Amino acid sequence: MIPYFSAKFGPFITNTTMRNIIGQPKSAFQIREIMDAGKVLLVNLSKGRIGDVNAQLLGLIFVNKVNMAALSRADIQRKQRRRFYLYVDEFQNFVTDAFATILSEARKYELGLIMAHQYIGQLVGKTEEYGQASTKLRDAVFGNVGTISSFKIGAEDAEYMAKEYAPELSEQDVIGIPNFNCYTKLSINNVPSRPFSMATIYDESNRNEELAGLIKEYSRMKFGRKKVFVDQEIEDRIGMVR
Structure with a gap:
């Protein structure tokens, strides 16, 4: 076994x-x-x-x-x-x-x-x-789900999503939406809203690689353990011999 x-x-x-x-x-x-x-x-x-x-x-x-x-x-x-x-x-x-x-x-x-x-x-x-x-x-x-958003999708999915957005939007509306845009339907106080289009923002200008590196290092120091110690602990527990 x-x-x-x-x-x-x-x-x-x-x-x-x-x-x-x-x-x-x-x-x-x-x-x-x-x-x-x-x-x-x-x-x-x-x-x-x-x-x-x-x-x-x-x-x-x-x-x-x-x-x-x-x-x-x-x-x-x-x-x-x-x-x-x-x-x-x-x-x-x-x-x-x-x-x-x-x-x-x-x-x-x-x-x-x-x-x-x-x-x-x-x-x-x-x-x-x-x-x-x-x-x-x-x-x-x-x-x-309370909120549904769909970006550019294919014909098969458009048939299904058009039912979610009916009667305001058709299958062609859902298929023809431009890149980086989406249709969204909200739930406000448990009442579905009318679907609307929304343009998303693709902007990486505020990325700070240096700050990201500092956050990663702080996380490693606070929550991480050195790999060599973890390896040794596991090997000792299962009786492995180097």
């Missing part, structure tokens, strides 16, 4: 970056404390560095840890719950059946979700993974 389990965990422990993340006995930070203090947590799930499977696993872990941290706010009054936002790019890669619960329960725990993906087809065809109708994820998203 040991070779069987070893083979299953192989992708996670053969990658040293992944092993050093999940192989430590405790976390250097607490998601709940980050939420309550209004801190910023950036998670880089680069598939090029850790692989597809590892990126998906870490994404699933973080999304669920944020969900659990939000639900734990039941121990304080709603007016004391500081608003916290979770931004998830390519979010379809990091969701499970429980994601519908996050969508429906998040508001009362002051957790805002901003989810981005490229096309609606990414939210369907998951029958084998979810054991339910293939539109379960799509229906959960569109049934619970």
